[in-house]
Amino acid sequence: MLLRVDNLTKIYGRGARANDDLSLQVGEGEVLGLLGHNGAGKTTLLNQVAGLARPTSGTIVLDGRDPVADPAYARRVCALQLQAQAPLTGVTPRQAIDMLGRIRGGRRQRVRERTGQLLAALDITEWADTPGEKLSGGVRRLTAFCMAVVEPGRLVMLDEPTNDVDPVRRRLIWQQVRQLAADGCAVVVVTHNVTEAERSVDRVVVLDHGRVATTGTPVELRRRASGDLRLELTLTPGVAAPEPPSWATRTTVRGQHMVISVASAGAPQAIAWAQHLHASESVAQFVLNPISLEEIYVGLTGTSEEDHDAALAA
Incomplete structure (x- = not known):
């Protein structure tokens, strides 16, 4: 397994447990969907794997090494799209994607070609040279996805990559996610869109209050219902x-x-x-x-996609 997490616990402040004895694994060529309500510990988990936060206890093994002890190594191996929008003020999508690819060690020509391919694959070439402050939220999110995967490393972690994105380009994102796995990357996708995840992930981990509520393929989870x-x-x-x-x-x-x-x-x-x-x-x-994966998810956590959308709109 490229990534293995064992008994991970992260405690904040006065004993609030973001992750509580959490264990999971993901292999090369696999897309893992990470589902759970707001505050279930999904983003905290990604930050610890990427070396951005230290666990209170438990272990993380990334390609045979400890990313907590060597966060610089984690940043080389991991590509992470954060849930927050990428800062694009003063730069165009093409410039931002190219810059991240070069920072991650990609060769100039290779990064330039890959940038063009991603812009075309997500159908945002018409905005490639538009200043970031003039872009819609959806195009900014698509640009952030490209920034994360232009030079992806071996583990790609995407935190709500389809937020603010229109339905057509959401499908294009998932096509690129599957392509990353076909190219040998291990991919972890945090999402509230259970319907999308059901069509595109190999395996699901459902988190509830920092713990793993269940794990398995969508087919396995349906059989257990x-x-x-x-x-x-x-x-x-x-x-x-x-x-x-x-x-x-x-x-x-x-x-x-x-x-x-x-x-x-x-x-x-x-x-x-x-x-x-x-x-x-x-x-x-x-x-x-x-039975749909969303119904199983609601049964485990009591939170539906509609509940999540309503909470965001409130």
Whole structure:
């Protein structure tokens, strides 16, 4: 494993634990999604791996060495995109990306070529020579991503890389994340966008109050759920919700929407039951889908993507 974290604890101030006996690992060519509510300890973990903060206890091994004892080594091996926007006042995206690539030891011609490739891949070439203070938040975030990966090192850590980015370019970012892994980098992505992560990561670690709540591939996490299918019914206006069937593992009703968790083996039963309700006009429509990673995440932490977005807007 390129990165191994064992029993990591970070205590701030009067005993506040940002990380609490946390252990995880990530290998070359792997994309690890790091999920968790605000304050779950995700950013603190990245800062310790990158040599920017010292753990209270526990160990970090990065490519066989201790980044806490040798933070200069950590900065050479790690590329880190911070959650905060990169300072771009007085420089253009092209200049900022090129400068970071050279600072990280890239050869002039190689960095120049790589800068152009990234600007094109993320579809921001038209802003490449625009002063940073005139850029939108989304273009600034995309520029910060390019700055982190222009000369990536062996471990790339991205803290909320798609924040403020439009849906089309979010997909382009995830394509570049997958390309980094294909090139042999280990990639750790902190994100609140569980839906995006589900499509793009190899493995997930969910943090809750500084601890690992669960880890595994998206497929493994679905298999562990009490019902790995989700039957969604839109109730006919004015008709009461039907009694949940005995095979339902979990049922929720919100307004005109009823959601039932179903084990895979119960799929034929669920469809037959829903079809009967539809034929009797008790429900207007229904759909049976696999349970999403976001639902599993909410079940573990009690925080949904919508909750996070609402908190940011408040």
